[in-house]
Amino acid sequence: MDGFEVCKILKENPETRDIPVIFLTAKADMNSIVKGFAVGGQDYITKPFNASELLARTETHIQLHEQKIALAKMNEILEEKVKERTLQLEKAYKRLNQLEKAKTDFLDIISHELRTPLNGITGLTTLLNLTKLSEEQQKYIHYLEDVANRLTRFSETALLITNLRANRSQPDFLPTQVKYIIESALKQFEENNRGKYQSVQLEMKEEDLLVAANTTLVKKSLEMLMDNACKYGGSDVNIRLSLSSNGNQIILSCSDDGPGFSKDSQKRLFELFSTGDVLHQEGTGLSLAAIKLIMDYHNGKIEVNNKKGGGALVRLIFNRE
Structure with missing residues (x-):
C-alpha cells in the first residue's frame, strides 16, 4: 500500500476525510503530482525538502483546516438562526392573513347586514315625502335621507372591497x-x-x-x-x-x-x-x-x-x- 492508497482510504472515511494530507515524496514526475492531488492531497512536496518550508506549509494547512471547521460551525449557527427567523416570519404572516381575513369578513357581513334596514329607511322616507310635512319635518327627512345615502355608499364600498380582495370580480376591461x-x-x-x-x-x-x-x-x-x-x-x-x-x-x-x-x-x-x-x-x-x-x-x-x-x-x- 503506497501513500496514494492511504490518502484515498482516509478521504473515503467520513471520520478522517477532513484531515489535511501532505505528500512528502521523491516522486517528482508530473503524473505522480497530479495523482496526489486527484486522490485528495492538500499539498505535494518533493525530496529533497526544506524543513522550514515543510513546517510553514503544515502550519498553513492546519490553520486552513481550523478555519474550515469554524466556518462550518458558523454556517450551522446561521442556518439555525435562519430557521428560527423563518418560523417567526411564517407565524407573523399567518397572523397577518388572519387579521386581513377578519377585516374582509367583517366588511362582507356589515355590507349585507346594512342593506335590509337601509332599504326600509329609504322606503319610509320616500313615503313620508309624499305626505304633507312642515318645513322642520322636511329638514329632518332630508337629514335622514342624507344619512341613509351615506350608509348606502359605505355598504357599497365595503362590498366592493370584499369582492376585490377575494378576487370575485374577473377583469372585464x-x-x-x-x-x-x-x-x-x-x-x-x-x-x-x-x-x-x-x-x-x-x-x-x-x-x-x-x-x-x-x-x-x-x-x-x-x-x-x-x-x-x-x-x-x-x-x-x-x-x-x-x-x-x-x-x-x-x-x-x-x-x-x-x-x-x-x-x-x-x-x-x-x-x-x-x-x-x-x-x-x-x-x-x-x-x-x-x-x-x-x-x-x-x-x-x-x-x-x-x-x-x-x-x-x-x-x-x-x-x-
Whole structure:
C-alpha cells in the first residue's frame, strides 16, 4: 500500500476525510503530482525538502483546516438562526392573513347586514315625502335621507372591497373614452349631493383618450374622491377634475382646496379602517383603500399628495394599451 492508497482510504472515511494530507515524496514526475492531488492531497512536496518550508506549509494547512471547521460551525449557527427567523416570519404572516381575513369578513357581513334596514329607511322616507310635512319635518327627512345615502355608499364600498380582495370580480376591461367616465361620475355626484356644493371644474387637455378599464370601477373611484373632498372640505370647497397623458400613461386627477392630509394620516392612507383618508380623526377610512384596490385591479397606481398652496391632490394613473 503506497501513500496514494492511504490518502484515498482516509478521504473515503467520513471520520478522517477532513484531515489535511501532505505528500512528502521523491516522486517528482508530473503524473505522480497530479495523482496526489486527484486522490485528495492538500499539498505535494518533493525530496529533497526544506524543513522550514515543510513546517510553514503544515502550519498553513492546519490553520486552513481550523478555519474550515469554524466556518462550518458558523454556517450551522446561521442556518439555525435562519430557521428560527423563518418560523417567526411564517407565524407573523399567518397572523397577518388572519387579521386581513377578519377585516374582509367583517366588511362582507356589515355590507349585507346594512342593506335590509337601509332599504326600509329609504322606503319610509320616500313615503313620508309624499305626505304633507312642515318645513322642520322636511329638514329632518332630508337629514335622514342624507344619512341613509351615506350608509348606502359605505355598504357599497365595503362590498366592493370584499369582492376585490377575494378576487370575485374577473377583469372585464373595455376600451372607453375617459371623458365619458368623468362626465358620468360627475353627473352621479351632482345627483347624490343635490347641488349642496359648488360646481366641479373640469379640465380635459385631451378629450379623445381611450383607456381599457372597468368603467363602473373607475367611475366609482372618481365619485369617492369627490365625496371625500366635499365631506371634509365643506360646502365651499373647490374641486377640479383633470384628464391628461404622459407618454404611455393616462392620468386622472382630483384636487381640492380643503385641509389636505395630515402627516400622520399619510402613513396609513390605504389601510382598512384607518383614518388616513378622512383628514380628521373620524370615519372608517374605506374610500382610499377601495380606490387603491381598484387601481391594483387595473395594474395602475394612485398617488396622493398635499398641494403647496393647500388642499389635496390625488392622481389615478393608468397604463395606455
